[in-house]
Amino acid sequence: MITITEPQQTATAGPPTANGAKLFNQLCGVCLTLFALIWLVPFAWALITSLRSDGSITQKPTSPFAGGWSLHAYSYAWDNYPIGSWYLNSLVISVLAVVFTVAFCSMAGFALAFLRFRVRAAVMALVAAGLMLPSEALVLPQFIEYRSLHLLGTYWALVLPSVAAPVSVFVFHSFFRGIPIPLIEAARIDGASWWRVYSTVCMPICRPAVSTVAILTFISSWNSFLWPLLVLNQTKSQTIPVGLASLVNNSNIQYAEVMASSVLGFLPLIAVFLVFQRQIVQGIATTGIK
Structure with missing residues (x-):
């Protein structure tokens, strides 16, 4: 007696085009995030520096929280x-x-x-x-x-x-x-x-x-x-x-x-x-x- 076995179905991970599109979207998201950080970091640094005093900036230029924050620089710049x-x-x-x-x-x-x-x-x-x-x-x-x-x-x-x-x-x-x-x-x-x-x-x-x-x-x-x-x-x-x-x-x-x-x-x-x-x-x- 001859028995016929059905071929086993192999699981596929999905069409390659969908995986490629997902990878491309992730790459675009990473690039956009990097470009946004490149633009936002100087802006944030300028904003934080404008809220500090000149003495604290001279003593600790890389410490954004040294000396406290105030709006004195804005009032001084606008008045003078x-x-x-x-x-x-x-x-x-x-x-x-x-x-x-x-x-x-x-x-x-x-x-x-x-x-x-x-x-x-x-x-x-x-x-x-x-x-x-x-x-x-x-x-x-x-x-x-x-x-x-x-x-x-x-x-x-x-x-x-x-x-x-x-x-x-x-x-x-x-x-x-x-x-x-x-x-x-x-x-x-x-x-x-x-x-x-x-x-x-x-x-x-x-x-x-x-x-x-x-x-x-x-x-x-x-x-x-x-x-x-x-x-x-x-x-x-x-x-x-x-x-x-x-x-x-x-x-x-x-x-x-x-x-x-x-x-x-x-x-x-x-x-x-x-x-x-x-x-x-x-x-x-x-x-x-x-």
Whole structure:
């Protein structure tokens, strides 16, 4: 009599693709945690140092709890330095830069996306070349230009250079290219001019792109250091980064006051990012930056 035995089933640990995806997610989580620590450790160190006294920092610089914590450095920095004027200057310059950059770069991106003219390819090449040109190479020509225009020492000397932003032009161009062409053709058939198509059809749709450009322009304008250092020559007309650099004295460095001023300087940027982080992610995801 012949007996037939069924083949034994071997247990499998799951599909290899699922294991690979899980391992990749864990690796991404570890990398994100490391990058977060790299950014948070200097911020935490600056915050703790600003709460200590100069004597305890000099005696025990690596002990964060030596000497106790107090807000004396913040009150001293606010009372003895024109931080309020620096805040106002940085805010006005950053807001003006955002308004003009969004307006002009959106119009440039719209023209490159939908209008057809002879030098369109040349203009696109010039915009792409602007991405590869370092900003430091433009300092001397810009200084000579704005000196001849008698704009040195004014807000316009800081606002106008930030308007010509090739990255912002490409962000708007990428978003406008994603708008369906039949929508634009329908507006044109109904008799809408190009300006009306831009203002009433395209701009309400590209709010994520506007948010992304506005936030990135605000942050870059707020953190700008070299150009404001050369243009603004009066103490009360300086911006936050330039003013903070002037607090560092080689003969007598007041570490707590300097750190307190630094914390006051970058707190607005943290607030802007925490409030508009969803708009940043949505704008990057929908403007073609891939």
